[in-house]
Structures are given as structure tokens and as C-alpha cells.
Amino acid sequence: MKGVFMEEKPVKATMIERLFRTFNLLKEKVDSSGQIRPRQIVILRYIHKCPNHRTTISNLARHYQITDAAASQMVTYFEKKGWVEKVRTEFDRRVVYVKVSDGFMAEMKEKFTQMMEDVNNYMTYLGPKDALALERILEKTIRYMEDETPEEENV
Template sequence: MDKTYEIIVLFKEIKEAVKKTMVTSFKDVDITSSQWLVLGVLLKNGKMTMSKLSKYVGLSNSTVSGIVDRLERQGYVVRIRDEKDRRKVYVKVTDKFNEVAKKSHMSIEKSIEKKLKNISEEDINKVIEGLKILKKIFEEK
């Protein structure tokens, strides 16, 4: 098998396995993958305008607006109007969601830790080294 293809397939399989772990950790909070995408971007970047958020996640303004509507009803985000330009609307995560994210992050971490528990220290170090090499390769211009 071509090594490049094998790496691509492994990336996809690992991504799916991690996604499954995350979905399991968020099942109690009833968040869809699209909602998680929006929330993840907001967690990483802080408050954002709707249009910037839409561009960042690669979805239309109307789609993101619907997602934000549902998240707002759940108490996970709030819309804030700009005081100087009332046409600008920002979206940010709430303290309620920050708490949910912390708990879920801990759950994800524990789940991964449990999976790694049966792996030797030597193999864990190999995985870390391999991931560092891949990161370096993909960061090169």
C-alpha cells in the first residue's frame, strides 16, 4: 500500500475515533456536531461577529444564525450588540457552557487516558514522537 495513502487513511480513522469519543462525552448536553463546531470556534477565539463566525466555520450566515438560535435557547451562547454600531452583533459562549466544556473536556481526557493505560510507556513515547514529527512536517511551508 502506498505510504501516503496509508497515512491519509490513518488520519481519517483517528479523526473518526476521536470524534466518537467527543460525541460520547457531549451526549448528556445534547449538542450536535455543527453546534460543537460553532462552540469550539467561539471557545478558541472569544466573541465574534456572526459574519466572521460564519466565514470561520464555512457555513452561511443563515445556517449559523439558526445554530446560534438553538445554542442561545440552551443557554450556551449569548448575542451582544455593539454599543457603537448597533448593526454589529457578536456571539460569545456563556459561563454555563464554559462549565459544560470543562466537564466534558475532563471526560474526554479520562476516556483517552483509560485507552492509553494499557499501552507501554515506550509505545506512548513512540506515539508522541510520531505525532511531533507529523506536526513538524505539516507546519513546514
């Protein structure tokens, strides 16, 4: 099935160039905005999903299979950014919990709202026909990549 639709090299080269350009534009937009990285969002989401929306540094280290020192550095970085707060319990002041800050949660809600507005603007720009085509192509691309990944790993 390889090469059924795109036999000419110039067409393939153009498609590859457009994909690279698209990815680079997306990367530039995210990097230049100083936004939080996806991995950081995953970690903060994990903290927020913990019981009482908090966890210890040791639990973070254990969950992400990193050292306590690395987890501590990560939490310190997040704390400087204002993304998390350290909380002590009244019962045992030696135990320190980490929780996602209320300010960060509000900021993420605002960013999510902005992202949805950006997507809506883009879909309006595309128009209904192209928006549906893009959705179909992205779904098909995801299925292709998910199906191809296991074979590539076995090679």
C-alpha cells in the same frame, strides 16, 4: 527519500487501512456522541475571548467574513442548543450582545475533564514505552504535514 522504509505494497496497504480505520473510529465516536464540532468550539471560544466575554452578531459576521443573516442563524442555532445567550445593555436596549452561557462553560469543563481521563486511560493502556513512541510519531507526522502543505498548495 520516498519509500525507504516501506517498499512492499502489502505493508503500505496495511498502514493505509489502519490509518483509515483509526480516523473512521474517531469520527464515529465524535459523531455518535452528539458532541459539538471543532468549528463551533472555535466560534464560541472567539465569543468568550471578546471583551466582557461577549460580542455582537455584526462583529461575528465581520470576523468570520459571513453575512449578518448567516451570523444570526448561527447564533440562533447556538442559542437553541443552550450554548449562548443574548444580552441587552441597560443603556441601549436596541444593542444585542451574544455571550457564551454559563451552562455551556460548565459542560465544556466537564467534557475536558472526561477527555483528559480518556487520554490518561489510553496512555496507561499503551504503557510508557509505546506512549512515548506514539508522541514522537505524532510530532514527526505534524512536522511532516506542516512542511509538505506549502509545496502542495503551490502545485
